[in-house]
Amino acid sequence: MSADRQSWKDIRDRIRDQILDRTYAPGDKLPRDADIAEQFGCARTTVQRAMQDLSDTGLIERKRKGGTHVRANPVTRATLDIPITRLEVEETGAVYGYQLIDRKVLPTPREVAAKFEQVEPNSMLRVQALHLADHKPHILEDRWVSIETAPEILDVDLARESANEWLVRNKPYTRFDLRIYAISADAETARMLATEPGSALLVLERTTWIGTDPITSVRSITIPGYQLLTKS
Structure with a gap:
């Protein structure tokens, strides 16, 4: 799939699938945005938009100097989070x-x-x-x-x-x-x-x-x- 055919939603779904199948388990650090962009053959800005959505929905946590991690208590937010x-x-x-x-x-x-x-x-x-x-x-x-x-x-x-x-x-x-x-x-x-x-x-x-x-x-x-x- 070429870069111009992949939307940020495509990249988001691929990363989310890797989290759900535990390629990246709770607490794991994800690769750098640039490395993910190279892996999927897309623009870095596309990865950044995908990551922002995954962060907004509660699956990952992004820190300026700490990188991106799968949340220790990963959830997908709908109307309510499921609490511990x-x-x-x-x-x-x-x-x-x-x-x-x-x-x-x-x-x-x-x-x-x-x-x-x-x-x-x-x-x-x-x-x-x-x-x-x-x-x-x-x-x-x-x-x-x-x-x-x-x-x-x-x-x-x-x-x-x-x-x-x-x-x-x-x-x-x-x-x-x-x-x-x-x-x-x-x-x-x-x-x-x-x-x-x-x-x-x-x-x-x-x-x-x-x-x-x-x-x-x-x-x-x-x-x-x-x-x-x-x-x-």
Whole structure:
């Protein structure tokens, strides 16, 4: 492909693909703009425009004297960033805690397969966990992870590192769906979140993909009074 046929979007997509396939992993330093321009046979200004877009969308970080790095917590910004719950808790000044409730490879229920836009269910890793703030329940998480898209998660010690944090750090997404709604706590949910049955609880449901390949779908039930903050 000649230089005059490549737009900055073409170069952006090629670099993004290299990040998503982990040619460049979180924290890695990318080559100089001039070297990328030579590699792809395009103008340096085209690379600079592509890099600016990748920086704006949160995949990379550029520093004047430090070069360009893949973000340690790479995300693709849409309406909201997907937060690392540990950092979210710590930023409030609270002490973060985490409890793994269960992890099993199971056939996905049809409603979960539907969220992934799959016709037929298949086997995925189900992870149930409780996030804590100052030793009190904060978020109850019920998550399904594709072991085809993210097979490495099977080797992660999820009793020590949450699936939320591992996925944000290691599986940047290209698109996601977000649903926000309220429920009344049933007896079991109330017990897990140390609240009263019937309490109004905010629920966040997120499903992410890399291209057309599903990554994860999570249902997060938050404690009464939880606030969701987004900045642009």
